[in-house]
Amino acid sequence: MKHCLIITLILLSCYSLSAQKSKMMIRISEIEIHSKYLEEYKAILREESRVSVKVEPGVISIYPMYQKENQTQVRILEIYADRQAYESHLKTPHFQKYKTTTLKMVKSLKLIDMAAIDEETMPEIFRKLKE
């Protein structure tokens, strides 16, 4: 009976850990920028991503890049602790400022939800650094 209880407790903590991990939101945003706004857009995005990662505990990564061969093609790796962290990010003044000031600069936008192939590694690295 005692062993059953221990095994149940171990199983419960495994489930809880796995539920916690799968709550994480991972996304690659694929954004095309009108070329005349490119430098201005990159400066605004740089500021927004820095502030978000710094002040929001639920923002694990906002890592912006652009394609070297096609520089108006921007990609952002975004990792949030859970959907709630993402929803609350959307309401912050720095995100609102980014969204409104860059609206006219964006030619197209695709938000692609991703799953990590190895949940043990990188998001944990980001998370640990923020603790």
Added chain:
Amino acid sequence: MKHCLIITLILLSCYSLSAQKSKMMIRISEIEIHSKYLEEYKAILREESRVSVKVEPGVISIYPMYQKENQTQVRILEIYADRQAYESHLKTPHFQKYKTTTLKMVKSLKLIDMAAIDEETMPEIFRKLKE
């Protein structure tokens, strides 16, 4: 004269820092996998990326993901300290094993060179953790 020397030294160290950062190789690999091999492929990639990040100091990140809506579409964020680190990664036994065992599983492969919009942030985070 003394001030000129100090200013020159400051400028030189700025250039050196910037050269060091711009040597970094960032890439998003876009890989489509034949669906019948998907689980097997993910297991091999998981192992390869874990080992690379763990044992190779120049491998800053190999972070593999797949699209939730189209699970055979795999994306990997790869960050290497410089081209030499990348070249030496290609020669490791774990990369060679990954490459040869997954060759038949890969339907298409695009290697897209990227530049970071904010070089100060994430790659530094990865790098610090490996030190």
